[in-house]
Structure formats: C-alpha cells, structure tokens
Amino acid sequence: MAEIRRQEPREIKITPHINPYAAGSVIVECGNTKVHITANLAEEVPRWLRGQGRGWVTAEYSMLPGSTHERIKRDRKGISGRAQEIQRLIARSLRAAIDLEKLGEQMITIDCDVLVADGGTRTTSITGAYVALELAIKKMMNEKIINQNPLIHQIAALSVGIDKTGNILADLNYEEDSSCETDMNIVMTKDGNFVEVQGTAEGQPFSPEEFALLLSCAKNALKTTFAAQDKVLN
Secondary structure, eight states: OOEEEEOSOOOEEEEEOOOTTSSEEEEEEETTEEEEEEEEEESOOOGGGTTSSOOEEEEEEEEOTTSSSSOOOOOSSOOOHHHHHHHHHHHHHHHTTBOHHHHOSOEEEEEEEEEEOSSOHHHHHHHHHHHHHHHHHHHHHHTTSOSSOOBOOOEEEEEEEEOTTSEEEESOOHHHHHHOSEEEEEEEETTSOEEEEEEEESSSOOOHHHHHHHHHHHHHHHHHHHHHHHHHHO
16 A cells, blocks of 8 residues: 655745736746746637637646757657647646636637756646636726636645655655656645546555545645645736
C-alpha cells in the first residue's frame, strides 16, 4: 500500500502583468518549470456559436526551443498531437470556471508558452492560465465591456504520482514523472471539487485505496497553489 511522502508542491511564483499588450498576463513558475501566459480578447466567437449570446474560452500551448534538454523544433508544419491534447485540457478546465452566457459573444484566447520544462507543464499552465483569465475579466469589467463577473470557480492543477518505492509525491518534476509507477494530473476548484482527473499506471496498477490517497494528496497540495493565486489576485 502506497503512503503519502510529500504533499507540498514545489515553490510556486506567479508574476502578473508581464505583457502590456494582453488583457491578462503572467509568468508562472513551479519549481524549475516556467510558463509565459497571456489572455487576449476578441469581440467575436466561433461561427458555430454566433447569435447564441454565449462567449467562448480557448487555449493554445507550445514548448519553446530551449525549454528542454534537447532543442524542440518550432511547429512549422502544424501542432503536435501532444500539444493539441494539452491545450484542449487547458481550455476545458478554464471553461469550467466561467459562465459563458455572462461573457457575452466574446472570445478569450489563452496562450501558454513553456519557457522551461521540468515536469508539470500542463498543470502549471492551467494554474497560471486561471490567473491570466481573471486579470482579463477584471480589465473587461473596469472598461465596461461586461457588466457582471462571469467567473464562477477558481481553478488550479498539479500532478501527483506513486514512485517505485510506493511513495506518493505531489507536483512531480521531470525526473520523478519519468520514473513513476503511476502519474496523475488533477484539476480542482478552490472549494474542493474535481474538474478533470487524468491518471495512468505506467507500471504496477494502482488500487482504489491508492487512488483515494492520490486525490487526497492533490487536494492538500493545491491549498498552497490556490494561496499563491490569491496573493496575486486579491
């Protein structure tokens, strides 16, 4: 039976307003992982949403050259399958945080560019993307673009895993993630509900009891993550 060995996340730092041209922007750091995030507004929605009185939140994600040990090539021929899956996760998570009808027929695009990757790039992106989204919403309200706050949940994310010795760890770095028997990405609301859980047994299958411990570990670790968000937003 696995046991929780570490339920504190890596040091997290969120620096807001780093891009003067974006409605909301941050650089978010979790351990050595660092992501540049912007939120930009367009007064239009996808064609299939036009005339419905609802807005949309979408996301794009990429890892920049130099963000990993070996240089990643730029996406000259289209987005990779991995990046597409991650940006869909980011967008789904953010849409769970917002009332799209209150947003009106406007679209917010979140761009997440990984500057340094040391594990947890997707979860770090979600945590920072929420802050950039809320900053953008505040700007829209200040400029009377919208009359009421459409945000309904504060969200954040991190990874948890079970290492080869049966220990449960929160917020995995690259070395831990690549060697874990089980790794899981968890997106939660501040009030303790789950938005998405992605879990895989890379080696030994995990039990229902271990699954419960992984969720508990994530929930406790995310308290620190939400506090880091609050420090910027409040």
